[in-house]
C-alpha cells in the first residue's frame with residue numbers, strides 16, 4: 001500500500017510495481033496456466049493444447065488518444081484493456097493474457113496509477129484474462145499505455161477480414177456514433193448539454209465494451225469476415241472489402257445511429273455514425289440464411305445486430321463502397337474517418 005500523495009519518482013520502480021500488482025484483482029495474477037507471473041524477467045504461461053495463439057498490441061498516447069482532463073484514471077485503464085480485447089473479439093478469439101507497459105513522466109501519483117490498474121484489471125477479470133507482466137519506462141513527453149494481448153483460437157478457428165463473399169450481408173453490432181458524439185461533448189467542455197443521453201455518449205467514449213462473447217457467436221454461426229470498428233464504418237469497412245477482394249452497397253437508412261446522437265448533433269449525426277470511430281462494435285459479413293439464427297443467439301446475450309447492406313462483386317468501374325440514400329440514389333463513399341485530436 002502507498003500513501004495517497006506519493007509520486008512515481010518518490011516510490012521508485014520497485015515500489016510502483018508492487019503497488020500496481022496489488023491493485024489488480026487476484027484472479028488476474030494467479031491461475032494454473034500462469035506458471036510464473038509478474039516479477040521475473042519474463043512470465044511463463046501454458047496455452048491450451050491444440051489451439052493457435054492470437055496476438056495483438058495496441059497503445060494509447062496522451063494528447064493523441066486521451067486527455068487526462070477528460071478521463072478518470074479507472075476509465076483510462078478500462079479503455080486500454082478494452083481496445084485490445086476488442087481486437088481479439090474481432091478475430092473470434094478467447095482472450096487469455098495481457099502485458100501492460102506504462103510510459104510515465106515520473107510525476108504521476110501512485111494512487112492514480114493504482115486506479116488505472118483497477119480499471120484495466122476489472123475488465124480483464126470480467127473476461128477471465130490474466131495480467132502476466134509488463135514494463136514501466138520513462139516517457140517525459142506524456143503518459144503512454146501499451147498493451148499486448150494474447151488470445152486463443154476456438155477449436156482452431158478464427159475470423160479474419162478476408163472471407164467476405166458476394167451475396168453476403170454486411171452487418172454491425174450495437175449502435176454507431178455514440179463514442180464520437182461523446183468525444184464531441186468533451187471537446188465542447190462546460191458548454192455541453194446536461195442530459196442523461198449525454199452521459200451515455202460520454203460513457204461510450206470513455207468506457208467502450210469489447211464484444212468478446214459476440215465474437216465467439218459470429219464464429220460459431222459462420223460469419224465470413226469480421227473486424228472491430230475503431231476507425232468508423234467508412235474508415236474500417238473498406239479495409240475488410242479490400243482484404244476480401246469485394247465491394248459493398250450499404251443502405252444509409254439501415255445504419256444504426258442512436259437517437260441521442262441525432263438529437264444532440266442534428267447537423268452531422270450521420271457523419272458521426274459513419275466516420276466517428278471508437279465504437280468498438282463488430283462489423284461482419286455473413287450469408288443471408290445464417291444471419292437470422294445469429295441475430296437470435298446475439299439477442300440472448302443482450303447484443304443487437306443490424307444488417308446494413310450487401311457484399312457485391314468488385315466491378316471494373318464500380319467504387320468499392322456504395323451508399324443507397326433514402327431517395328434511392330446511389331453514391332460512392334470516400335473511405336476515411338475523422339482525425340479526432342487533429343482538429
Ligand SMILES: [Mg+2]
Pocket residue numbers: 086087090227228229230
Ligand atoms: Mg481492430
